[in-house]
Amino acid sequence: MPGSLKTEGIVIRSLRYGEADRILHLYTPDRGRIGAIAKGVRRSRSRFGGRLEPYFRVNLVLYEGRGDLLTVTGAETVAAHPRLREDAGALDGAARACEAVARVFDDGDPHAGVYHLLANQLALLDREPERAGRANALAFRVKLLLAAGFAPQLAACASCGDREHLVGFSGAAGGVVCTACEANAFPLDQKAHDFLLGALGRPLAEAPDAPPRALAQAERAILETLEHHAHVRLRPVGPAR
Ligand SMILES: [Zn+2]
Numbered sequence: 001m002p003g004s005l006k007t008e009g010i011v012i013r014s015l016r017y018g019e020a021d022r023i024l025h026l027y028t029p030d031r032g033r034i035g036a037i038a039k040g041v042r043r044s045r046s047r048f049g050g051r052l053e054p055y056f057r058v059n060l061v062l063y064e065g066r067g068d069l070l071t072v073t074g075a076e077t078v079a080a081h082p083r084l085r086e087d088a089g090a091l092d093g094a095a096r097a098c099e100a101v102a103r104v105f106d107d108g109d110p111h112a113g114v115y116h117l118l119a120n121q122l123a124l125l126d127r128e129p130e131r132a133g134r135a136n137a138l139a140f141r142v143k144l145l146l147a148a149g150f151a152p153q154l155a156a157c158a159s160c161g162d163r164e165h166l167v168g169f170s171g172a173a174g175g176v177v178c179t180a181c182e183a184n185a186f187p188l189d190q191k192a193h194d195f196l197l198g199a200l201g202r203p204l205a206e207a208p209d210a211p212p213r214a215l216a217q218a219e220r221a222i223l224e225t226l227e228h229h230a231h232v233r234l235r236p237v238g239p240a241r
Contacts, residue, residue, distance in 0.1 A: 002064060002066065003063075004062070004063055005061070005063075005070065006061050006062075007028045007029070007031065007062065008028065008029060008057070008059055008060070008078060008115075009027060009028040009057075009060050010028075010055070010056070010058075010115070010118055010119060010122065011025075011026060011052055011053060011054050011055065011056045011058065012025045012026065012033075012098035012101060012102050012118075013054060013102065014053060014054050017037065019042075020040050020046075021037055021038060021039050021040065021041060022037070022038045022042065023035060023036075023037055024036045024037070024038055024052055025102060026060070027098075027101055027102075027114070027115060028110070028115065029110065029112045029115040031110055032105055032106075032108055032109045032114075033101075033102060033106065033109070034070060034108075035107070036060075036070040036072050037069045037071055037072065038052050038071075039071065041072075048072070051075045051077050051080075052072065052075055054095075054098065055081050056077060056079070057078040057079040057081075057122065058075045059074075060072060060075050061075075079119075081123070081125070081126035082126070083126045083127070084125045084126040086129075087125075087129035089129065089132035090125040092132065093121075093125050093133070093136060093140075094121075094125055096235070096237060097122070097125075097137070097140050098118070100141060100144055101114060103234060104144060104148060104226065104230050104232050104234075111147055111148060113146075113147035114148065117143050117147050117204075121140050121204060124136075128205070134212075134215050135207065135208070135210065135215060136204070136207065137237040138199065138218055138219055138222060140204065141222045142196060142199040142218075142222060143199065145225055146200055150225055150226070152175040152196070153174050153175030154175055154193065154196055154197050154200065157175075157178040157180075157181055158170065158173040158174045158175035158181075159173045159177050160180065162178040165180075166178055166193065167179050167187060168181075168185030168186060169185055169186060169188040169192075169217070169220070169224070170185040170224075171221070171223075171224025171225050171229075172184060173185070174229075176188060176193060186220060188221060189217060191210050191214035192210065192213075192215075192217035192218045192221070194210070195208055195209075195210040195215065195218045196218050196221060199218075219236065
């Protein structure tokens, strides 16, 4: 039914459209990923100003008609994240976080926890741009798994429940595995296991760091978990800055 909708949202992507419009991909707490058109937004006199650029957190008024795209009729800034925009590493971190959310969740698949996680990540990259890098990007992805309901089992063997001799990780099994169950697993060092536990258990701003080998293993664990449970393949986060 056509009507107006008020929601908070984060601009995860913004595409030029026609003469002066933009198509926005937004992530919202209650509706998940939605698409909207902002008409005339690229004109200098636009009432939206620069508020509908990627990584803005905004309060929106949207008109929902019969088409797939909603129409933006109002936008107020909640957080513009200006410092994030001046740092190449933080911008890359923000882009990767938004891309991961966009890839893992389809339209109409809301997770309020994912919204808050993304808002926290953008706020952190704005407050402390120097935190951007591989450990931060992986901690975000681990928390994304948790918020989406795919958190890997880390406390005991995902195949047999053994709490000792946890030496591998299996995306198919759903977490860490013991020496007896490691047939289809890859090796997961203690430091990688500790990184995953720390990233899951602590706030993003206090997420741990780890040596490159441990981060590479943690990244593989996250990628395999996403492939098995969400059927999504994400771009590697790459080496540390
Ligand atoms: Zn086992």
